[in-house]
Amino acid sequence: MLEVTDLHVNYGPVKAVHGVSFSATAGRVTLVLGANGAGKSTSLRAVAGFHKPASGSVVLEGTDITGTSAHRVVRRGMVLVPEGRKIFFPLTVEENLRIGGYAAPRGNLDQGIAEVYEKFPILGDRCHAQAGLLSGGEQQMLAFGRALMSRPKLMLMDEPSMGLAPTMVEKVMSSVRSMADAGIGILMVEQNAEAGLRVADDVFVVSRGETVWSGSAEEARGNKAIVHAMLGEA
Numbered sequence: 001m002l003e004v005t006d007l008h009v010n011y012g013p014v015k016a017v018h019g020v021s022f023s024a025t026a027g028r029v030t031l032v033l034g035a036n037g038a039g040k041s042t043s044l045r046a047v048a049g050f051h052k053p054a055s056g057s058v059v060l061e062g063t064d065i066t067g068t069s070a071h072r073v074v075r076r077g078m079v080l081v082p083e084g085r086k087i088f089f090p091l092t093v094e095e096n097l098r099i100g101g102y103a104a105p106r107g108n109l110d111q112g113i114a115e116v117y118e119k120f121p122i123l124g125d126r127c128h129a130q131a132g133l134l135s136g137g138e139q140q141m142l143a144f145g146r147a148l149m150s151r152p153k154l155m156l157m158d159e160p161s162m163g164l165a166p167t168m169v170e171k172v173m174s175s176v177r178s179m180a181d182a183g184i185g186i187l188m189v190e191q192n193a194e195a196g197l198r199v200a201d202d203v204f205v206v207s208r209g210e211t212v213w214s215g216s217a218e219e220a221r222g223n224k225a226i227v228h229a230m231l232g233e234a
């Protein structure tokens with residue numbers, strides 16, 4: 001579904017990413033692990049069309065979309081749930097969802113909102129609340145819901161567990177799993193390797209700007225010492 005090959009991304013003279021490759025598949029959770037500053041966010045943002053890669057290729061469902069800008073990428077069915085959630089605090093839950101729907105008008109907005117409330121009942125309960133008043137976990141659900149409004153085939157997620165209490169991390173991860181079980185491809189960057197590995201199918205490890213390991217989540221779970229060493233934690 002998504003093939004990213006030998007991606008290079010620079011910030012002026014800084015070579016942030018120099019040889020990242022990964023892929024993602026419909027109905028599966030693909031986890032990208034890496035230490036702080038390894039280049040995970042930069043890679044994800046380049047794939048989603050927020051940075052132009054210096055070289056390498058991004059192929060989505062057989063079409064080369066390298067360097068395509070973010071609004072066009074969303075229309076092709078791939079959406080980024082950004083680091084820090086980036087929801088609109090002064091707006092209500094429902095207004096945030098509507099904005100997600102405008103990004104890629106597909107189907108009926110009200111029906112899309114109803115589907116999000118079915119998946120995340122807490123958002124329905126709080127539909128008229130200001131988004132800034134939600135808890136961190138609820139805000140993450142809203143970020144997922146807003147992304148779902150574009151009816152994506154593939155969701156890119158940047159650190160969905162960031163800053164959340166352990167029970168909330170579990171809830172967020174189980175929503176990630178259920179979105180994949182509904183057929184959406186998930187490519188998730190996480191620093192919380194333990195939490196991510198519990199729901200992942202496939203794993204890529206990025207270190208100092210390049211992909212250094214890939215395998216099944218089962219292999220990674222059985223080989224945690226190696227994964228932690230590659231993350232620079234052992």
Ligand code: ATP
Pocket residue numbers: 011014015016017034035036037038039040041042043191
């Ligand atoms: P984190 O989990 O901390 O976000 P990461 O693996 O996502 O880490 P990136 O944020 O992609 O890593 O950063 C990769 C490298 O690029 C780092 O060395 C970082 O300092 C550098 N970098 C990131 N953003 C910029 C920027 N706007 N300008 C210059 N260098 C940057």
